[in-house]
Structures are given as C-alpha cells and as structure tokens.
Amino acid sequence: xxxxxxxxxxxxxxxxxxxxxxxxxxxxxxxxxxxxxxxxxxxxxxxxxxxxxxxxxxxxxxxxxxxxxxxxxxxxxxxxxxxxxxxxxxxxxxxxxxxxxxxxxxxxxxxxxxxxxxxxxxxxxxxxxxxxxxxxxxxxxxxxxxxxxxxxxxxxxxxxxxxxxxxxxxxxxxxxxxxxxxxxxxxxxxxxxxxxxxxxxx
Amino acid sequence: xxxxxxxxxxxxxxxxxxxxxxxxxxxxxxxxxxxxxxxxxxxxxxxxxxxxxxxxxxxxxxxxxxxxxxxxxxxxxxxxxxxxxxxxxxxxxxxxxxxxxxxxxxxxxxxxxxxxxxxxxxxxxxxxxxxxxxxxxxxxxxxxxxxxxxxxxxxxxxxxxxxxxxxxxxxxxxxxxxxxxxxxxxxxxxxxxxxxxxxxxx
Numbered sequence: 233x234x235x236x237x238x239x240x241x242x243x244x245x246x247x248x249x250x251x252x253x254x255x256x257x258x259x260x261x262x263x264x265x266x267x268x269x270x271x272x273x274x275x276x277x278x279x280x281x282x283x284x285x286x287x288x289x290x291x292x293x294x295x296x297x298x299x300x301x302x303x304x305x306x307x308x309x310x311x312x313x314x315x316x317x318x319x320x321x322x323x324x325x326x327x328x329x330x331x332x333x334x335x336x337x338x339x340x341x342x343x344x345x346x347x348x349x350x351x352x353x354x355x356x357x358x359x360x361x362x363x364x365x366x367x368x369x370x371x372x373x374x375x376x377x378x379x380x381x382x383x384x385x386x387x388x389x390x391x392x393x394x395x396x397x398x399x400x401x402x403x404x405x406x407x408x409x410x411x412x413x414x415x416x417x418x419x420x421x422x423x424x425x426x427x428x429x430x431x432x433x434x
Numbered sequence: 435x436x437x438x439x440x441x442x443x444x445x446x447x448x449x450x451x452x453x454x455x456x457x458x459x460x461x462x463x464x465x466x467x468x469x470x471x472x473x474x475x476x477x478x479x480x481x482x483x484x485x486x487x488x489x490x491x492x493x494x495x496x497x498x499x500x501x502x503x504x505x506x507x508x509x510x511x512x513x514x515x516x517x518x519x520x521x522x523x524x525x526x527x528x529x530x531x532x533x534x535x536x537x538x539x540x541x542x543x544x545x546x547x548x549x550x551x552x553x554x555x556x557x558x559x560x561x562x563x564x565x566x567x568x569x570x571x572x573x574x575x576x577x578x579x580x581x582x583x584x585x586x587x588x589x590x591x592x593x594x595x596x597x598x599x600x601x602x603x604x605x606x607x608x609x610x611x612x613x614x615x616x617x618x619x620x621x622x623x624x625x626x627x628x629x630x631x632x633x634x635x636x
Contacts, residue, residue, distance in 0.1 A: 268470045268554050350604060351553030352470050361604050369608065386600060386608040387620060394596020398588060402552060402563050406571065406588040417634040418589060422624045432619040 254279045254286055258300040263341045267297065267349035267356060294355035301346060306363045307339035312371035323388070323424025328416045330392045334400050335412065347393075347401065364389060372427075380433045387426040395419055455481045456488055460502040465543045469499065469551035469558065496557035503548060508565045509541035514573035525590075525626025530618045532594045536602050537614065549595075549603065566591060574629075582635045589628040597621055 257278035261270040272293055276283040290296040314329040315322065333339045349356035368389060373381035395415065399407045407415075425431075459480035463472040474495055478485040492498040516531040517524065535541045551558035570591060575583035597617065601609045609617070627633075 266554070348553045351550045352468070357604055361606055364604070364606060365608075369606075382608045383612065386606055389606075390596035390600040390609060391593060391624070392596070393599055394592040394594070397595055397599060398592040402559055402566070404563055404566060404571075404588055404591075406567075406584045407592060410585065414635060418628070422593070422627065425624065426620070433616060 250279075250281060250285070251289055254281060254289065254296075255300045255303050258296050259304050259342070262297060262300060262349065263345045266345065267293075267352045270297075272296065294353055297349055297353070297356055298359050301359060301363075304342070306346065306360075306367060307333050307336075307343055308363060309367045311368050315372050315375045319428060320424070322427055323422070324416050324420030326388065326423055327392065327395070327419045328412070330396070331399075331412045331415060334396050340400070343396070344400065347397070376427060380431070383433055384427050384431065387431075388423045391419060391423050391426065452481075452483060452487070453491055456483060456491060456498075457502045457505050460498050461506050461544070464499060464502060464551065465547045468547065469495075469554045472499075474498065496555055499551055499555070499558055500561050503561060503565075506544070508548065508562075508569065509535050509538075509545055510565060511569045513570050517574050517577045521630060522626070524629055525624070526618050526622030528590065528625055529594065529597070529621045530614070532598070533601075533614045533617060536598050542602070545598070546602065549599070578629060582633070585635055586629050586633065589633075590625045593621060593625050593628065 254275060258270070258275045261275055261278065265274075270293065272286050273283050275296065276286045279286075286296065290299050310333065311326065311329055314325040317325065334343055346356070346360055350360040351357075369382055369385045372385040372388070376384060378384075395407070398404050399410075399415070456477065460472070460477045463477055463480065472495065474488050475485045477498065478488045481488075488498065492501050512535065513528065513531055516527040519527065536545055548558070548562055552562040553559075571584055571587045574587040574590070578586060580586075597609070600606050601612075601617070
C-alpha cells in the first residue's frame with residue numbers, strides 16, 4: 233500500500249507522506265501509551281494534521297490500529313522462519329525465537345501493544361486472530377503436514393502466548409526472573425510434543 | 435471487610451450497604467463492558483449514588499476494580515482444590531477445572547474481565563499477579579514441594595493462561611472448536627510434565 237506509485241493515484245502529491253506520518257504517530261502512540269490511552273486527536277496532533285484527516289483516511293481508532301499494524305507488520309511473522317531446519321529442534325527454536333522477539337527493544341513493545349489492544353478491543357482481537365492464523369499457524373501447519381497440523385500449531389502457539397503473558401505482561405517473578413535459555417530448555421519440549429508428539433486428537 | 439459489625443464502625447448506618455451496591459455495580463460494569471469502558475461516573479449512576487462518594491470510598495477506577503475483585507473473589511482460588519488427590523492425574527485435573535471455570539456462565543465473564551483489565555492497567559496487572567502468586571502458585575507449590583516447586587507451578591500456570599487466551603479471548607477456531615475433553619487430554623500431560631516431570635532447571 234505504501235509502494236503505490238504516486239502518478240497512479242488520483243490523490244494530490246503529499247498524500248502518501250501524510251498517511252505515513254499518521255501511521256508513524258499512531259504506532260508510536262499505541263506502543264508508548266497503549267491502545268486504550270491512544271486517541272485519534274492525539275495522533276493527529278503528533279502527526280501535525282487535522283483530526284478530520286485521520287478520520288477521513290482510517291475511520292475509527294480501530295481502523296487506525298488495523299492500518300498501523302498491517303503497514304508496520306506483526307513481528308510474529310518472523311516466527312515461521314524458525315520452522316525450517318531439523319524437525320527435532322523445532323520446539324526449542326520456536327521458544328528461543330519467540331522470547332527474542334519479546335526481548336528485542338524494537339519488536340517487544342510492539343508485541344506488548346498488540347496483545348494489550350487485543351484484550352481491549354474486539355476489532356484488534358480479530359486482527360490478531362487473523363494474523364496468527366495466516367502468518368503463523370498456516371505456515372507452521374504446512375511445514376508439519378498431517379491431519380491435525382493446525383490444531384498442533386495452535387496448541388504450540390498457546391504455550392508461547394502463555395509464556396509471554398506471564399513473563400512479560402504480568403511479570404510474575406518465578407517466570408520473569410528465569411534465564412531465557414532455561415525457559416527454552418523447559419518449554420521447548422512442551423512445544424515439540426504439541427507439534428510432533430503423540431497426541432490424543434482422534 | 436463486608437463482615438465488619440456496624441456498631442464497630444464510626445460510619446452512619448447504611449454505609450456498608452452503599453459500599454456493597456457500588457461494588458455490585460462496579461463488578462457488573464467491569465464484566466459487561468470491560469475495564470476500559472467502565473467509568474466511575476457510570477458505576478455511580480448504576481448504584482444510585484454521587485460519583486464523589488465512589489471516589490471517597492475507592493479513590494480511582496483502579497481502586498474500585500481492586501476492591502470489587504477482592505470482595506467478590508477471583509475464581510482462580512478454586513483451582514488449587516484440584517491439586518488434591520492422585521499425583522499422576524494432577525495435570526488433567528487442573529486443565530479440566532480451569533476450562534470449567536472459563537466455561538461457567540458465572541465465573542467465565544469475571545475471568546475475562548480480570549484478564550482484560552490486567553492487559554489494560556498496570557494496577558490491575560499487579561493485582562492479578564498478587565492473586566496468582568498467593569492463591570494459586572503458593573498452594574500448588576506447597577503441595578508439590580521440592581526446590582523448584584514455584585517455577586514448576588508458574589510454568590503450568592502459563593500453559594493454562596495461554597490456552598484460555600487463545601480459546602476464549604482470541605477465539606482462534608483451531609483451539610476454540612476443540613471439545614474441552616480433547617484439550618484436557620492433550621494439554622494435561624504438558625501441565626503434568628511441568629509439575630512432576632524431569633525439567634532442566636539446574
């Protein structure tokens with residue numbers, strides 16, 4: 233959407249830069265203040281535009297969140313890269329990659345913002361559901377193959393989301409203070425079992 | 435706090451009924467509308483009192499949430515009852531009990547409201563962290579015993595929270611449409627391994 237050539241658009245020059253400035257300000261605000269405290273008015277002020285223009289481009293706060301997340305990408309996409317390689321190390325690779333995304337100063341706050349928004353807004357939950365299904369579940373299920381590949385992938389995904397929620401959002405000491413590699417060594421086999429172990433899925 | 439005899443309090447008669455009416459209206463609103471959309475003003479209106487009285491009793495929306503959740507209890511407390519009994523069936527019993535709390539029409543919406551609030555407010559996250567630690571982790575760790583009992587309990591807890599988030603909040607089909615007993619049969623052994631299996635916790 234940001235790559236559309238200017239001459240093919242009927243918009244006046246500068247429109248796409250304005251959209252980009254709004255999306256930058258929106259992602260900045262969603263990440264720094266959270267979904268709940270972000271307002272269309274505040275984003276417009278940061279982007280130096282009239283609030284009516286934000287509404288014109290994106291409709292509502294939900295629409296603005298949707299556009300900001302889609303254009304900036306969900307860092308989870310990089311999870312599916314961890315699927316490649318030795319099948320026996322799959323569980324540990326996924327946990328390690330997932331923790332590194334949460335601990336990365338660039339992607340961590342964005343994951344936090346997205347999870348927060350999904351708990352606060354049904355529209356954001358639907359967006360996250362779509363991303364998880366299309367960008368994480370399907371690629372992992374495709375690599376796994378077999379009858380219950382998608383169920384196996386979402387059970388693995390629920391393990392990862394649970395770890396992140398307790399370790400990075402609730403920050404319960406017993407998990408938050410554990411070294412990342414200890415989490416990899418203990419949770420990796422749980423994820424591996426869901427993906428490739430014997431499961432009673434009839 | 436609700437059992438304090440009226441004559442021991444310097445408050446005028448009716449104060450404790452008023453507090454109760456406010457807490458009922460607050461829990462109702464947090465559950466029906468969510469933390470973000472609940473306002474002190476709205477709760478006061480539903481309880482038939484002046485907003486200043488709500489502020490007088492509970493301070494802020496965070497304080498109101500804290501008091502409402504504490505006085506009405508966190509349904510998670512009932513989880514630790516599942517710890518009693520045959521040690522080998524512990525994982526499946528915990529998953530079954532946890533899913534039943536989420537699927538119960540009385541406790542499910544309250545768990546949803548609490549998880550939502552914890553993602554939206556640092557104060558609510560601290561409250562949930564305290565409850566999980568005191569009411570769930572400690573009792574389970576005490577029953578388990580051993581050096582890493584609390585770490586084992588929180589790893590098991592993260593599995594449960596992840597299942598609930600994906601199944602009941604994000605509602606991803608591949609997990610939301612699975613029969614509860616299939617979730618018990620597949621996730622039970624993961625929880626069991628965290629609690630009693632061989633883990634590399636040095």
